[in-house]
Amino acid sequence: MSEPREDPVPIFGTWPRIYGAVVILALVVMAFAAFFSKYPF
Amino acid sequence: MSSLDWTVFLVYLIGIVGFGLWVGRGNLRIDDFFLAGREMRWWAVGLSVMATQISAITFIGTTGQGYNDGMRFLVMYFGLPFAMVVLCVTVVPFFYRARVFTAYEYLEKRFDGPTRTLTSLLFLCSRGLSVGVTLYAPSLVLSVILGWSENATILLMGGTTIVYVMYGGNKSVIWTDVVQMGIVWFGILLCLGIAVSHISESFGIRNALALAQATGRLEIMDTSPSLSKPYTLWSGLVGGLFLMLSYFGCDQSQVQRYLSGSSLTQSRLSLLFNAFLKVPMQFLILLTGVLVFVFYHFQAPPLLWNxxxxxxxxxxxxxxxxxxxxxxxxxxxxxxxxxxxxxxxxxxxxxxxxxxxxxxxxxxxxxxxxxxxxxxxxxxxGDTNYIFPTYILNELPKGFVGLVIAVIFAAAMSTLSGEFNSLATATMVDFYKRFVRRDAGDAHDLLASRLFTAFWGLFACAIALQAGRLGSAIEVVNRFGSFFYGSILGVFALAILTPRASARGAFWGLILGMATVGVVAATTSVHFLWYNVVGTVAVLVYGLAITALWGVAKPQSS
The missing domain is CATH 1.10.287 (Helix Hairpins)
Structure with missing residues (x-):
């Protein structure tokens, strides 16, 4: 099987770092949602 | 609609068909037609993935849901970013390196032909029928709200999409999705802006949010452990994770989008792009619905929205x-x-x-x-889907109504185009080229691919035209889809996570997994988001048990 073309990993240099950033961002968004729903408008 | 609204709407419709035909020229082989020559960039594929998922009824129905029930529906998407990471680590490299056209093709490489045939057939049956609903639901709403002929709306929406997908294939699908997604985002921000300005005039935005909060409509994090309660934090995180893994990992309408990436990196980035944007997008759509709810405190709503x-x-x-x-x-x-x-x-x-x-x-x-x-x-x-279109038609200024109708068409057409294209791909690659004409030339394959696209487009129109009479059968079709989504994910999990699982284990595990979900659905009140978890776990357990009882398959190269 031929190996497909690979681009260099962007932004953070490695995939685990990128996945870590996505997970942290997802948690931040969830925290924002919780904050928004409880904020005393 | 005013003549200005009509002008805006027609400019969109003619423009998108013309653009779809223009970008879709130059297809010579089915690689070009189905995978856009495998040369797409991550942002285009990412927007196309998003556009395929957001149908018109997501746009109109979610705002209605925000109006009636508030923002708790948002939790359904909480599992999505985690699902994208899991998919980037697991299935995307396997699919990409196997150079497959369909997700199910990979199952033949890993297991055997019958497993591929069964999973592809399940996709064709469920997606083929549900695409009719994707076309029918917005057509019904638009016909009621605008007084248009329902059949004419179906044929206009379906027919225009068939034209450019049949000619340009996946290249047209992805590039029109990019434009349509831009229009949808603009429409969301426009509607939110107009709702905010309406509220600011009459009541003040802070008061509006306090009012919505008092009714519980800003409540998002319900930590109840109940399995039957809809949209709890846990059903969103766990059930939503499995739902998104199934949809983005095993549904050809999505897999085909990211297989068009020019490299594995581009394919991965396209999914991670969705991980960033999807939850904020749903947040804005639901918030618009909540603000429309507050708006109708100070403006008399109709007795019925329909x-x-x-x-x-x-x-x-x-x-x-x-x-x-x-x-x-x-x-x-x-x-x-x-x-x-x-x-x-x-x-x-x-x-x-x-x-x-x-x-x-x-x-x-x-x-x-x-x-x-x-x-x-x-x-x-029930009239949840009629709330937002009524608001648009009655409260938006001239020109904006035509634009928002164009947004609804864009959302519908972007989903339809991806589905027509993926249904044609599965028919062509998983059936026609295996069982009918294995070694036909490029010209023949391209013609057959276009004819299958036209067939599925016309099939969707036929289903949509009959949907009003089918009534509860449509609901059965939608429920049927939720029965096997998790089970198919279970087969892929067996393929990728358990190198010793046998073809027999995968095939019978899938059938027993679907039966288990059917039993759970029929005998318990467990919310549907959990069906995907049940299906996946059941297939893994049955598949491994059958493998242990009837022997281990020889590992195959992948």
């Missing part, structure tokens, strides 16, 4: 009953408006209690109207 049913009620209900429920509804609305203004002025606990009591009274008054409709027509009545 004006065709309202006209039927006015013709068929006893006049004295109708006059009674109408007077009660109008009085309850006026009382709630007064209570809301008092709430905004003081925010005292007494004002909050008085407002909530007035809101409950209006809900009861509306319940009486709905009961009268159901008594008159003999059918259950």
């Amino acid at each position: 004006k065709v049913e309202l006209a039927r009620l006015e013709r068929g209900a006893p006049p004295e009953d109708l006059a009674r429920v109408r007077a009660r509804f109008e009085a309850a609305h006026a009382a709630r408006r007064t209570a809301a203004q008092a709430f905004g002025a003081s925010r005292s606990p007494e004002a909050t209690q008085a407002y909530l009591a007035a809101g409950a009274d209006l809900t009861a008054a509306r319940g009486e109207v709905v009961a009268l409709v159901e008594k008159t027509t003999g059918k259950t009545y």
